[in-house]
């Protein structure tokens with residue numbers, strides 16, 4: 107995870123440097139630096155990318171702390187703050203255009219929303235999700251009402267405020283860029299420095315508290331981090347969608363890894379990528395609302411992760427399940443053939459012209475396969491060169507198939523004996539699917555297992571012990 | 579595992595009045611509780627708890643479901659607010675003694691789908707020693723690995739925690755507390771849903787801790803094994819029914835006071851007691 111964080115640092119540095127360089131020498135040829143030529147577009151792109159990185163980190167904590175809904179309540183509760191701050195600024199300074207003032211207002215009511223949720227939770231028996239739902243809609247409703255009041259105020263040109271609802275990147279200026287990079291740097295530092303504390307808190311709050319970690323303070327820190335990212339992201343993504351921008355990259359990252367550190371790094375990467383791609387797309391097609399495009403980009407990455415994630419992705423899971431099924435089928439077939447041939451005596455010949463063809467019907471009975479299933483299983487074994495012929499009369503193994511059948515049968519029987527002998531410790535060690543039993547049990551134990559068999563059942567020349575139970 | 583087969587250690591008597599109320603917190607006691615009452619939503623769950631646990635004992639805590647056993651542990655560890663009373667660990671408030679206390683929560687208390695490996699979880703036991711901001715280092719991982727070996731899960735160190743069975747997850751929590759190397763352990767139902775072999779392994783670990791002078795408080799449900807496992811017993815049902823050497827307090831009378839009208843439990847206990855009585859003759 108340190109590695110992931112290092113990469114992030116470098117990226118963050120380059121992004122900042124790129125924006126800085128362009129600010130100073132934007133008349134120069136900078137086509138080689140970033141995708142788009144226009145200074146403002148590039149500023150927006152870098153800003154949204156940084157925002158995405160910060161959002162991915164903060165969102166991971168929200169998700170793992172199971173506070174996604176809290177984040178939603180927080181972001182919706184920022185709306186009245188924005189409008190109130192605007193009214194306040196108009197009243198005292200004559201203009202409401204200061205981004206810093208607006209997001210301060212946003213942070214105040216956003217946190218107030220969280221406090222109300224916590225109060226409802228501790229003072230009443232209303233359930234968490236209900237409390238958050240109530241706060242979310244009441245604060246948002248208040249914000250919408252205030253917004254409509256402001257729009258009727260004669261002295262204020264309020265064109266800017268609606269952009270906070272759905273997000274508008276075009277209005278970002280250089281000061282915003284500094285704010286966003288500041289937020290990104292802070293969230294990066296916080297996630298790195300408090301990595302172990304946050305992981306402990308998210309996983310097992312009770313244990314953390316019992317060890318003396320100030321879990322409330324850590325929770326507040328985490329919430330402040332989320333608030334910071336939320337309010338600086340409001341302008342680009344908007345009140346309604348910002349929570350998606352926090353949560354979706356984190357959820358996508360979870361599809362790729364089962365490690366906390368990697369999840370943070372990947373979430374930051376996904377967030378950055380969706381910010382960059384989304385803002386780029388909406389810059390190419392002016393009129394597309396940036397926030398929505400960014401969130402849709404993040405969602406597209408999520409769908410991709412859902413399908414292609416190596417651990418929990420749908421494709422990987424399907425492929426794995428299918429491969430496992432095929433392998434088990436194959437082993438059943440080989441063992442079935444071995445057992446049929448064994449009926450004529452221990453250590454049978456398994457391959458060669460002298461070996462009789464095994465009729466289909468006999469094999470079908472071995473595993474209650476339907477004729478069609480069995481054909482499929484044998485066909486796949488044939489393609490692997492394990493089965494020599496598959497004609498109307500029956501099946502015969504190749505030399506390779508014979509070796510595989512002997513090995514599979516031997517391993518299987520050793521496992522059976524092991525399970526019988528060591529029933530108490532066995533389940534955690536048994537791996538029936540393993541090719542090399544010796545690697546797991548050790549040669550010594552295997553010799554003992556073989557020796558513990560009745561004399562008549564000792565391994566024959568090919569080393570296959572007799573089955574410890576009668577074969578069907 | 580051999581330790582479990584040893585003779586049940588004979589409980590030493592520490593004065594006959596162990597059921598009585600201790601007036602002072604003795605500095606040597608790993609846990610002394612005075613006048614503790616805990617309430618959820620204004621409804622008191624445990625009342626006027628007075629306890630004095632001697633050092634180096636395996637202490638069983640028994641009582642019916644909802645008796646407040648988990649609540650007692652959580653209150654001692656300041657995980658739930660107290661309505662009244664005080665708790666001392668080696669004569670000091672818990673706050674000052676956290677490093678000496680290891681907690682093994684009930685398994686259901688966390689989400690096992692969390693993205694961490696078994697080793698990561700066990701290493702959490704060493705965070706207290708590490709302190710703020712310092713990253714988990716090789717030494718921590720080494721300690722964690724040792725603890726995993728003790729509970730027989732070394733092979734699983736790098737698995738994601740959701741890929742463990744329930745009993746294995748229970749042992750992961752135990753390993754985490756072992757990595758902490760505390761002097762008093764609070765274990766909430768470490769024997770829940772584990773098979774006989776795992777139970778023996780855990781008992782072995784308990785005896786190992788006892789040999790090293792550690793005190794273990796263990797919430798336990800199986801009355802049939804109480805006498806075998808524990809040399810001190812706390813019988814709880816919203817109040818302390820009895821606390822003292824198992825041989826003294828594990829009586830039919832106390833069981834009836836603890837489990838009351840819960841018939842199935844009572845008969846279970848009765849058979850356990852009659853078995854014991856038969857064996858003593």
Ligand SMILES: Nc1ncnc2c1ncn2[C@@H]1O[C@H](COP(=O)(O)OP(=O)(O)OP(=O)(O)O)[C@@H](O)[C@H]1O
Nearest residue numbers: 618619623641642643644645646647648649650767
């Ligand atoms: N968070 C909570 N909020 C409200 N009531 C609670 C809470 N936790 C426990 N209780 C109540 O407190 C009582 C004691 O609960 P506790 O969990 O301590 O019981 P226990 O003895 O550990 O039971 P078990 O054997 O089932 O684990 C129960 O009646 C329970 O309903």
Ligand SMILES: [Mg+2]
Nearest residue numbers: 647648649684
């Ligand atoms: Mg409990």
